[in-house]
Amino acid sequence: MQLPALPESAIDIGAFAADWRTAVALSGEALVRSGAAKPGYAAEMIRMIEDHGPYVVIAPGLALAHARPGPQVIANGLSIVTLSEPVRFGHAHNDPVRVVLGLAIAEGGAHLAAVAAVANIFNDSSAIDRLAEATTAAEVQEIMGVTPS
């Protein structure tokens, strides 16, 4: 199972975000830096949460920010933003968020292998804590099982 690309440029360690919109915007910027998405993708990710609520906080401390495949996506890609201060998304159980995983998927259908690879990593319940406490991009890549770029 293939994890979407997670180059060093898509990793932002200890970033400060005053609110959830900023946190999601940072994960979008990281996807832009790595070439996975266009700048408009962040607004689409934010709109998903505005439309449907904070369901993207899928586990304690972890938000999976993403929108649908579309013209704002260039290639499959992952980004990771760790937050210096935890941010509340308004989730009843899983707040506050310390790690934002940004996901860009270029086409529907082919995404499940990528999502399965992500699930494999996070079924180890210590992964979120280890990511939140990582101090280098290389450490994040190691936790995610990615060969450092």
Add this chain to the structure above:
Amino acid sequence: MKIVTICGAGIGSSGVLKVNAERALRALDLEASVVAADVSTVRVVAADAQIILTTQEFVEDIGKTNADVIVIVNLFDTSELKQKLEDALG
């Protein structure tokens, strides 16, 4: 048996739910086809489903259905999934 997982875009959370539900079903030695979908298609996709797995935010949008709607809190917690699937199917 058919299980449908529902989220906003039909790729992220519902994909994670699908993968982990399949894992939980294997552990419970149960067979089912698990389909991930976005909430706008729930009426069509879940018309013949026995179970809908989702998160709290989508319960209202899913509305009236013949399927059992199961709400999952931690999508990576396979023991939560296993327990709730077992309760629904047992």
